[in-house]
Amino acid sequence: xxxxxxxxxxxxxxxxxxxxxxxxxxxxxxxxxxxxxxxxxxxxxxxxxxxxxxxxxxxxxxxxxxxxxxxxxxxxxxxxxxxxxxxxxxxxxxxxxxxxxxxxxxxxxxxxxxxxxxxxxxxxxx
Amino acid sequence: xxxxxxxxxxxxxxxxxxxxxxxxxxxxxxxxxxxxxxxxxxxxxxxxxxxxxxxxxxxxxxxxxxxxxxxxxxxxxxxxxxxxxxxxxxxxxxxxxxxxxxxxxxxxxxxxxxxxxxxxxxxxxxxxxxxxxxxxxxxxxxxxxxxxxxxxxxxxxxxxxxxxxxxxxxxxxxxxxxxxxxxxxxxxxxxxxxxxxxxxxxxxxxxxxxxxxxxxxxxxxxxxxxxxxxxxxxxxxxxxxxxxxxxxxxxxxxxxxxxxxxxxxxxxxxxxxxxxxxxxxxxxxxxxxxxxxxxxxxxxxxxxxxxxxxxxxxxxxxxxxxxxxxxxxxxxxxxxxxxxxxxxxxxxxxxxxxxxxxxxxxxxx
Numbered sequence: 001x002x003x004x005x006x007x008x009x010x011x012x013x014x015x016x017x018x019x020x021x022x023x024x025x026x027x028x029x030x031x032x033x034x035x036x037x038x039x040x041x042x043x044x045x046x047x048x049x050x051x052x053x054x055x056x057x058x059x060x061x062x063x064x065x066x067x068x069x070x071x072x073x074x075x076x077x078x079x080x081x082x083x084x085x086x087x088x089x090x091x092x093x094x095x096x097x098x099x100x101x102x103x104x105x106x107x108x109x110x111x112x113x114x115x116x117x118x119x120x121x122x123x124x125x126x
Numbered sequence: 127x128x129x130x131x132x133x134x135x136x137x138x139x140x141x142x143x144x145x146x147x148x149x150x151x152x153x154x155x156x157x158x159x160x161x162x163x164x165x166x167x168x169x170x171x172x173x174x175x176x177x178x179x180x181x182x183x184x185x186x187x188x189x190x191x192x193x194x195x196x197x198x199x200x201x202x203x204x205x206x207x208x209x210x211x212x213x214x215x216x217x218x219x220x221x222x223x224x225x226x227x228x229x230x231x232x233x234x235x236x237x238x239x240x241x242x243x244x245x246x247x248x249x250x251x252x253x254x255x256x257x258x259x260x261x262x263x264x265x266x267x268x269x270x271x272x273x274x275x276x277x278x279x280x281x282x283x284x285x286x287x288x289x290x291x292x293x294x295x296x297x298x299x300x301x302x303x304x305x306x307x308x309x310x311x312x313x314x315x316x317x318x319x320x321x322x323x324x325x326x327x328x329x330x331x332x333x334x335x336x337x338x339x340x341x342x343x344x345x346x347x348x349x350x351x352x353x354x355x356x357x358x359x360x361x362x363x364x365x366x367x368x369x370x371x372x373x374x375x376x377x378x379x380x381x382x383x384x385x386x387x388x389x390x391x392x393x394x395x396x397x398x399x400x401x402x403x404x405x406x407x408x409x410x411x412x413x414x415x416x417x418x419x420x421x422x423x424x425x426x427x428x429x430x431x432x433x434x435x436x437x438x439x440x441x442x443x444x445x446x447x448x449x450x451x452x453x454x455x456x457x458x459x460x461x462x463x464x465x466x467x468x469x470x471x472x473x474x475x476x477x478x479x480x481x482x483x484x485x486x487x488x489x490x491x
Contacts, residue, residue, distance in 0.1 A: 033143065036352055037160045039444045040419040058473075062159060062356055062443050065423060065473075091158070 001029045003095060007111055008120035009071045014095060020108045025071055026099040027059065027090060030124040035061040038087040043068075043079040043101055050076060050103060052110070057100070059090065071114065074105035131176040132269045132327030136334055140348050148240035150177035152351055159352035163446040166316055166357055167487075169345025170275035172337055173354060179243025180268040180324065181236040181250055185259030188232050195253035195393060196224065197376060199386040203228040208296040208313060212384055213246055218375040218397035222246050223366055225313060227298045235298075235309070235324070237270075239366045253393055269330030273337055274320030274357075276489070277344040282321045284340040285333075286310055304329075304336035315354065317361025318489055356443050359452060362413060362484030368424055368440045369411060369454055375401045380411040409437070410462035413486055414453040414470065414479040419444055421451035422470040422477065428455050429469045429476060436461055439470060445486060452486045453479070 002008075007015040012031035016024040032038065040060035050056050050070035057068035079101050083089050089098040105111070115123075128144075128151035131137070137144070142153035153174060155162060165171050183191060189201035198211030208227045212220050222242035227235040238246040247263040254261050273281055279290050286301045288310055293299060298311035306329040314320030325333050338346065355365070364370050369379060375398060376385050385398050414422060421442045428437035442453030453470070461468060466481040 036155060037158050039160075040421075042420075060420065060444070062446065063352060 002117045002121055002124065004117045006095070007071075007114035007116060008123075009069070009114060010123060011069045011071075012123070013069065013071050015071050015111065015114055017111055018102070021074075021104050022077065022102060023072060023105055023111065024099050024102050027068075027094055028120075028124075029094050031066075032091050032094045032098075035059065035064065035066065035090075037062055038090040041084050041087045041090065041100070043084060044076045046076055046079060048076045050074060059087075068100065070103065072103060072105045072110050073107065074103040076101055077104045078102035131174050132330045133174045133176060133271075133334055136331055137174065137348075142348070142350065145351060147177055147351060148243075150240060152177050153348070155350040155352045156348045159350060159356070160446050162347055162349040163353040163356050165345060165347040166275045166318060166349055166353065167447055168276065169347075170273055170277040170281055170341060171316075171349030171353070172334070172341065172346055173272040173274065173349050174334070175270040175272050175322070176268070176327065176330065177240035178270050179238035179240060179246060179263070179265040180270070181238065181243075181247050182262045182264055183234045183236065183250065183254065183259050184232060184262070185257070186232055187257040188234050188259045189228075191254040191257035191259045192226065192234055192236075193389050193392060194257070195250055196226070197385040197392060197394060197398065198226070199389045200226055200228070200234065201389070205230050206297055206299060208298055208311060210296075210384065212370075212376055212381070213249060214375070214394035214398065215372060216394055216397060218394045218401055219372040220366075220370045220374055220376060220379065221249065221372060223364065223370055227309070227311065229298070229309070238265075241367060267327050269325050269327040269333075270322060271325065271330060271334055271337065272314060272320060272322045273341075273346070274314045274316040274349075275318045275346075277341075277346065278318070278320045281337060281340045281344055281346060282310070282323075285336045304332040306332060308333065315361075315363055316357040317363070317485060317487055318357075353446075356446055359441050359443055359454065360445055360447055360485065360487035362454070362486060364411070364454075365441060377401050378409060380409070408459050409456040410459050411440075411484075412455055412457055412462050413482045413484045414439070414442075414455055414468065415482050415486070416451050416470070416477055416479045418451065418477075420472055420477065422453040422455070422472060422479065427471040428457055428479075429471060430461060431467065433476070436468070447487050454484075457481070
């Protein structure tokens with residue numbers, strides 16, 4: 001399941017454009033399947049500056065630890081505390097209630113450089 | 127290309143996610159591994175363990191051959207019983223940990239980990255060469271199905287009709303399931319009461335379906351390798367590759383009790399005697415617990431109160447049953463007492479942990 005309207009990274013994160021400068025970020029359906037049951041999520045704090053490609057948090061499943069990377073450069077303007085409280089939201093609704101952070105991005109054009117659904121699809125083949 | 131289990135089509139129909147494990151494509155989980163873990167603790171889980179290696183030794187000198195090839199005294203095992211043991215190199219390093227069944231006076235079944243099965247089979251052939259015994263690697267055609275959990279006895283009783291009261295822990299008997307001959311053993315790797323059924327691969331789907339049907343109404347769910355790992359960790363059981371490696375002798379792994387010197391020569395004897403008598407500070411495999419959700423992971427450093435590295439984590443996860451992180455680690459004997467306060471370097475943060483007695487989880491009596 002790869003929603004057409006989203007953008008993607010090679011780190012299996014999705015990016016939704018809320019306004020021209022505000023994006024919402026989460027992990028993909030494929031990522032949650034690969035991780036298995038997510039048991040711990042660590043997110044940055046509102047106000048943190050984040051740089052594209054840099055680690056901004058962690059997602060732990062029973063078996064593994066994965067870093068969360070900033071898909072774009074900007075400032076964190078919201079984090080999903082409910083996903084921290086109930087990490088299984090990343091499994092049950094990765095594109096919805098399991099979102100992770102919102103970032104106000106420096107460069108609105110940078111979104112266009114991310115993968116589209118067609119470009120991401122090959123990365124989800126086992 | 128991974129080897130499919132004889133039950134592959136059954137798992138596909140159940141919607142399993144597969145993982146490559148030692149060259150085998152095995153079910154990792156069917157849905158949520160936490161739900162599968164919980165089912166094994168509270169009801170029952172059905173596992174496909176066909177990736178495990180099965181090597182049969184038959185002949186008048188089978189017992190003598192195994193006494194020489196392994197560190198245990200397999201000649202002392204009564205027919206119908208099983209023993210946890212190890213195969214070591216000449217250097218004393220652990221090549222694998224094994225469960226060995228004595229099927230008859232002159233017949234044994236050696237069960238090896240998938241990752242070591244070919245090596246164990248080759249070593250057994252070469253070590254048994256001077257004995258009157260035939261060694262046959264049956265790994266490829268043997269399926270292994272496990273039923274684990276408090277409801278496992280009711281399920282296995284219905285399918286096999288076997289007298290399970292006469293089948294104690296670490297015993298195995300010939301039985302029939304779904305009309306097929308099986309070896310039925312009361313063994314497992316979950317810390318629960320449980321059974322393992324060895325059966326010809328071609329017949330395994332029939333046995334799986336019969337067990338599934340008997341599990342209806344008894345909470346039985348198919349369970350993958352992901353939950354098997356958290357189950358064995360809660361039960362404090364070692365995993366080859368994590369707690370056991372070829373670089374460690376059984377003594378280094380705090381499992382020196384499996385080495386039996388009251389028998390004739392065996393491979394590794396000289397090195398293991400030296401290690402037993404050496405004046406070295408023993409490392410101890412301990413349990414560590416902590417609060418929060420962040421688990422120590424294999425390879426992370428264990429630190430003492432002064433921040434010095436004193437040991438290494440070998441396995442760790444957030445315990446699904448207990449709700450807090452648990453880990454196994456090797457630490458010096460001096461810091462191995464229950465209640466000792468240590469910490470683990472979790473990606474740059476010193477996480478306080480406490481040494482506890484193993485196992486972390488023990489099933490209600």
